[in-house]
Amino acid sequence: MDIESGYTTVLNFSLTSNATPTPTPKSECPDSVTATIASASPEKLEIAKGDSEDVVIAVTDGSGCPAAGVKVKRKVSSANSKKINVSPLSATTDADGQVTFTIKAKKNKGSATVKFKVNGVKVKPKVKISLTK
Secondary structure, three states: OOOOOOOOOOOOOOOOOOOOOOOOOHHHOOOOOOOOEEEEEOOEEEEEOOOEEEEEEEEEOOOOOEOOOOEEEEEOOHHHHOOEEEEOOEEEOOOOOEEEEEEEEOOOOEEEEEEEEEOOOOOOOEEEEEEEO
16 A cells, blocks of 8 residues: 555554463473462353362462462352262372362252462352253
8 A cells, every 4th residue: 555645545454363361381480479369260161060170270470380289178068068079178289280169060950159369369269050950
């Protein structure tokens, strides 16, 4: 496109990014990492009575390096404990900074929430569960 002086030209365009965030490769991480961030995957589940699903809690530092050896404990209210069972009670993250919990539905209707307390992390990851038939 050629633009000459003295003329006004209007261009309409948009920019998009195809970049996907990637975690820091473990080879670039220090041997000892302080846990600062925790996330649950998935954050929402739909479970039928008697069925179960796994939830992975991932713990990292601010740079995305996995935090191994961090204790994670599940927190279920007394009302929700009548609807679901979560096991284990607590676990320690592996070398990849992850720990898996299993959630089993005891009821066939309603909803429940599980929070996870992670040592050293202020914000507790949580999972919302919809119970179905």
